[in-house]
Amino acid sequence: MNIEKIRQDFPLLNSKNGHKPIVYLDNACQSLRPQAVIEAVQRYYEQTPACAGRSMHRLANEVSRQVDEARQTVAKFLHANRKEEIIFTRNTTEAINLVANALDWKPGDVVLLTDKEHNSNLIPWQMLARRFGVCLKFVPSNPDNTFNLSAYQQALQGGVRLVAMGFTSNLDGVSIPAEEVVRLAHKHGAQVLLDAAQTAPHQRLDVRRLDADWVAFSGHKMLAPSGIGVLYGKYRLLEAMQPFLVGGDTVASSTYEDCQFLPPPEKFEAGLQNYAGIIGLAAAIRYLQQIGLEAIEKHEIALNQYLSEALKSVPGLQIIGPADARLRGGIVSFFIPGVDHHRIALMLDQMAGIAVRSGQHCVHSWFNARDIPGSVRASLYFYNTQEETRQLVDALIKIRKVL
Amino acid sequence: MFCVVSFIVLSILSVFSAENRSLAREALDCVLRRVTLRPCNTGFDEKMKAKILGFVITKTETGARILNRFFEPLSWMFILLFLGSAFFAVRGVYLFYVTGSCNGLNQSGFCVFDPTGQSNQISNVGESCPVVLPGEDPVSLKGVNLSGFPVLNGDSQKRIVFIGSYGCEYSRKAYPVVRQLAEKSGASFTFLYYPVKESSDLLAKIGYCAYRQDAQKYWSLVDSFFTAERSQIEDEAFIRQTLTEAGYNPETIAFCANDPQTEWAVKKQLAEVVKTGFFGTPTVFIQNEVLIGPKPPRVYAIALDGLLYWAR
Structure with missing residues (x-):
């Protein structure tokens, strides 16, 4: 993997943020976009800004073809x-x-x-608990925040309708043993939904091997435009499911009294779709596949190992999650007791142009339960370099001397 | 306290840059919360502190450490400095409005509204170039006998005394303003001519004689000398012509001016002028104020009728 060459594909990495080159370490929130994706989106707006699946003119046909192609690209990406x-x-x-x-x-x-x-995989279920009396159960993590398989097995015993879990945690980068989780869930008659928002951009996903029932992920964390995401579902399950959002382009026909829904995926895609986003997502996937997800994962883990080791030189700094950086993917979430995490993040930005996330990263429940005010999260991607992680550590050492 | 400092600074910056307006609004919210004894919950102070520390740390780590440690006391210090400078700024504006100088009446020193110090410039006695004013102000009409000097509206309660010279650029600037004020307000106007150059003594004698001869015509003569070209006023032909135009007989005036008694009387008058302790022209006495140098018209009006002169 030629990182210097890859970095040239990202306009922001070649420009200057004020007087300092940007060090973008907030990839768990949103990744940067390569020129190929930007151009794909631009091409849509310039050449085929039309509706797919409705009109019959040449622009509409072209968009329909591109959306169909994009769906195929995503399906292949997931091995659906x-x-x-x-x-x-x-x-x-x-x-x-x-x-x-x-x-x-x-x-x-x-x-x-x-x-x-993440709140995205917590609040929807809390709403179900309020509306339908659905019962929520939580599998406690091991003390080092890794997945507690025995606690999980125990929790399954009581009868579970759905296992909904983050594949890779946005808090600490730890991935659950998804295959085992799915196997055990199915053994107990439960269905499985995997929140793969932090997995899809960094690891190879094979939904057939995983045998997960649903897998959800976002485009904006994996080079694609914001506003586009994916739900993978087993076809027979999708067929049986009632649509959630309904309206235009979800039905084959309607009368004043009734309607006839289209088969999946149309019945779940109500209204005009984000065609630019869909086309951009396909371009992003093609870009990622060119680099290779195995190479990406390997690079991120190597960076994380280097960074985690270097962070030991920052007095008082505590990393959330297991000590072994290989278990934390591309995420290093840390805090310094007594020092405000937002202040650290702002100072990193101001003094060194380093962009990191600070706060509770939409995992308020975890922080509140432990009475930790928040953390600073550096999340790496394949275009980050060892030099950038070194800059982060140097800046933190300086900040620690002051705060 | 940092919110207050930020609000002040950002409000000023907001005038010039929209980027700072949202921050200023955030700071205002913080200030309002503090004033109403509620905590500032926007994290504004933390955010700004971090940004400032982030900037300072790149310059000096020790400085950043000190700043972090004494952030609140330093904020207080800035507040006090701001209040101090705000006080002096307001005072400066007020003084400029009332006296024509940011530093007070007849006080020299830099004033942003009058950077060249025009309202304090005078022609020193015996010279024609501007000089810097002395700090002290011993000039007064106390013990000065004004009975023989030309006076207009002598019965008025309000009094203006003008010491000036036809040859002094600054007197020429101030004279029409003061004269107009006297006419408009009905104040008594006493004119004390004092030559800033030796050669101007002649005009003192001519003025003395003209006033003695006809007090009514005298004022148009003075007006003519002040409005004429400076280079002309020493010219004998011009003087004769001006006298004629004012309705005087130049021969009679010349005869009077050459009279030793006139010379003696003029010297006596000039000696009276010197008693005021003045050191340059124009020097204007209005009620109890002494105004040295050509002031803006409002300053003379305020000295005569007070701050609300425009309402009268």
């Missing part, structure tokens, strides 16, 4: 059985909400989560 298993959403949150609102719930149905879910 068929492209109809791919539903385009706005983002992961909408994808999870779709499942939460499309399934039939009965009071007492159990949804099993981990204790460090």
Whole structure:
């Protein structure tokens, strides 16, 4: 992987942020976009800014073809059985909400989560608990924040309707043993939804091997435009599910009294779709596949190992999650007791042009339960360099001397 | 306290840059919360502190450490400095309005509204170039006998006394303003001619004689000398012509001016002028104020009728 060459594809990495070159370490929130994706989006608006699947003119046909192609690209990216298993959403949150609102719930149905879910994979289920009396159960993590398999097995014993878990945590980068999780869930008659927002951009995803029932992820964390996400679902499940958002282009026909829904994926894609986003997502996937997700994962882990080791020289700094950086993917979430995390992030930006995330990263429940005010999160991607992580550490050492 | 400092600074910056307006609004919210004894919950102070520290740390780590440690006391210090400078700024504006100088009446020193110090410039006695004013102000009409000097509206309660010279550029600037004020307000106007150059003594004698001869015509003569070209006023032909135009007989005036008694009387008058302790022209006495140098018209009006002169 030629990082210097790759970096040339990202306009922001070649420009200056004020007087300092930007060090972008907030990839868990949103990645940068390569020129190829920008151009794909621009091409849509310049050459084919039309509706897919409705009109019959040449522009519409071209968009329909590109959307279909994009769906095929995503399906291949996930190793799905068929492209109809791919539903385009706005983002992961909408994808999870779709499942939460499309399934039939009965009071007492159990949804099993981990204790460090992103709000996107927590609040929709909390709403179900309020509306239908669905019961939420949480699998406590090990003391080092890794997945506690035995606690999970125990939790499954009581009868679970759905296991909804973050594949890779945006808090600490730890991935759950997804294959095992799915196998055990199915063994106990539970369905599985994986929030793969932090997985899809960094690891190879094979939904057939995983055998997950639903997988949700966002485009904006994996080089694609913002406002585009994906829900993968097994076709038979999608067919049986009622649509969540309904309206234009979800039905084959309607009378004043009734309607006839289209088969998946159309029945879940109500209204005019984000065609530029869909086309941009396909371009992003093609770009990622060119580099290779295995190479990406390897690079990020190597960077994380270097960074985690270097961070030991910052007095008082504590990393959230396991000590072994290989288990934390591309995420290093840390805090310094007594020092405000926002202040650290702002100072990093001001003094060195380093962009990191600070706060509770939409995992308020985990922080509140532990009475930790928040953390600073540096999240790496394949275009980040060792030099950039060195800059982060040097800046933190300076900040520590002052604060 | 940092919110207050930020609000002040950002408000000023907001005038010039829209980028700072949202920050200023945030700071205002913070200030309002503090004033109403509620916590500032926007994190504004933290955010700004971090930004400032982030900037300072790139210059000096020690400086950043000190700043971090004494952030609140330093904020207080800036507030006090701001209040101090705001006080002096307001005072400066007020003084400029009332006296024509940011530093007070007849006080020299830099004033941003009058950077060249025009309102304090005078022609020193015996010279024609501007000089810097002395700090002290011993000039007064106390013990000065004004009975023989030309006076207009002598019965008025309000009094203006003008010491000036036809040859002094600054007197020429101030004279029409003061004269107009006297006419408009009905104040008594006493004119004390004092030559700033030796050669101007002649005009003192001519003025003395002209006033003695006809007090009514005298003022148009003075007006003519002040409005004429400076280079002309020493010219004998011009003087004769001006006298004629004012309705005087130049021969009679010349005869009077050459009279030793006139010379003696003029010297006596000039000696009276010197008693005021003045050191340059124009020097204007209005009520109890002494105004040295050509002031803006409002300053003379305020000295005569007070701050609300325009309402009268």
